[in-house]
Amino acid sequence: MVGEVESKIFECIDNKKSFILDAGAGSGKTWTLIQSLEYLIKNKSTELKGKNQNIICITYTKVARDEIIERLEHNELIVVSTIHQFLWSFIKRYQKELKKELIEHIEQKINDKNEKLNKVRNKTIKSYQGNLEKKEKYENGLKELKNYNKKINYQEYSSYKNGIISHSDILIFSENLFSKYPLINKIFADCYPIVFIDEYQDTDKKVIKIFLEYLLKEKITIGLFGDKMQNIYDEGIGKIENENLERITKEDNYRCSQSVINLLNKIRNDITQKPSAKNSEIEGSYKFYYKEDSDFNLDSFEENTLRDKYSWNIKDSEFKVLYLTHKLIAKRNNYLKLIELYSEHSNEDYLTKNKNQRGRCAYTDFLFDIENIIDLYKNSKIQELLKKLKDNNDFKLQTLDDKKTLKDILDKLKNERENLTIGEVITLIFDEKLLRKREKMKEFDLNENKKEFLEKLMKIEYKEFINCYKVQMENTPYSTKHGTKGKEFDNVLVVLEKHKWNKYNFDKYFKNLDNSDMNDNSVYNRTKNLFYVSCSRAKENLVVLCLDKLGNEAIKNVKSMFGEENFIKLE
Secondary structure: OOHHHHHHHHHHHOOOOEEEEOOOOOOHHHHHHHHHHHHHHHHHHHHHHHHOEEEEEEOOHHHHHHHHHHHHHOOOOOEEEEEHHHHHHHHHOOHHHHHHHHHHHHHHHHHHHHHHHHHOOOOOOOHHHHHHHHHHHHHHHHHHOOOOOOOOEEEOOOOOHHEOOOOOHHHHHHHHHHHHHHHHHHHHHHHOEEEEEEOOHHHHHHHHHHHHHHHHHOEEEEEEEEEEOOOOOEHHHHHHHOOOEEEEEEOOOEOOOHHHHHHHHHHHHOOOEEEEOOOHOOOOEEEEEEOOOOOOOHHHHHHHHHHHOOOOOOOOOOOOEEEOOOOHHHOOOOOHHHHHHHHHOOOHHHHHHOOOOOOOOOOHHHHHHHHHHHHHHHHHOOHHHHHHHHHHOOOOOHHHHHHHHHHHHHHHHHHHHHHHHHHHHHHHHOOOOOOOOOOOOOOHHOOOHHHHHHHHHHHHHHHHHHHHHHHOOOOOOOHHHHHOOOOOOOEEEEEEOOOOOOOOOHHHHHOOOOOOOHHHHHHHHHHHHHHHHHHOEEEEEEEEEOOOOOOOOOOOOOHHEEEEEEEEEEO
């Protein structure tokens, strides 16, 4: 039976009114999305099919896409897709415009390189030569592209001279097409009069601009589903202010115990949640432990406090440890040298799984691709494996002997990589032509500032990266908080540890709990959102362990939030 929130959405659909739904953690947002799609199927199918139209449902991940498709029983009226996949399926028909955009894109890159070259006085340094080589590469590619007479294509990695654009290009080119060619907007509206976007808060600003600035003018109905407080990815838009959207909130919580819900209501003040299922019968608990100690013995804390004092089953799959940064989790999973290298020379966040498995750094992306290939091979997902290899290698797979050779290479990689260094594994990959060196890796090689980092990375044992990969794929009880968004566990330990970078600041957050002046502070909001998402994973019991330094005002506010009786300072 649908509730008040769903009825409001149905009313918006009937009145062709665009809307935005903010649904707190554990509120059953996906269920509401499915109910809304099923309402459309039931009430709009005949009308839409008669006009040869479809409904679009854009998801944030492929996992979410597949779940929605299954729950809708593969109904053909609803096109469920990730944003890059969908945008490409639409804009690829405009080949003339795409080629023009690609040419302008390359010309801009050439101009950027010229500006950098003009600022350099010493023309013998490596960075100057590197930029000069890139500029010449773009100029040569531009000449080849202008003579290129085939279609522009979208693949995992770009090759502009061959008319191939990549993941990072899709949003840029899409926004340009929708902004420059009004007719494209009209054609879109004729094909897709209703669009739902899941996890709107994590959607790229360019995508939101396409729909709310260009397509909304064409009188299509847009439904945004998500929660601004659960925006924890840098590229996500977060909060949306638009007077043309009907604002709807969902205050149910079907996940958390009464205690955890009470805490969540102290973290945010725009939605007051209430237990809405059997969780209303679960009291649960929350505690805050504090000790400024970067070398804290977490094993002892888990065994002596969580297991012995609170009777948590710390070996159970319903127990989860969530970290802000990676140092402790790397230490426990044997990839400390790797994380320390990234912390010292780059950014440890580059070893964190993100939605697209892209954008960390060129060599990190490459290492994740290697392990992904091994995973596919181990699990006999041969078609998916061949598809991944198809556009990214120079290996010829034409005969039975070629297939046997490929099997031998993959067996060798699977069996020997743990005994090799990262550099030796990459060399093996290139020697066997399993994957080719990407352009971004070549650019990385030319960066003088990355030289020391790259030399050290190549000497680290590859098994450290395997261990890192296992954590990212959640084959251990330990995760970063980003990796568990949307998931839930009976008992959760949230570890707030000391970190070098300034992306989050828990002392600032706790010190300014009641300060509305901080609402526009990006570090404050990012920290608040991440804390909310982390705490909301707990179905029954939550323990927060803070190992970072907090000032007196911050400690005072923590005690107010958690209660004096639930604040424990460790000696």
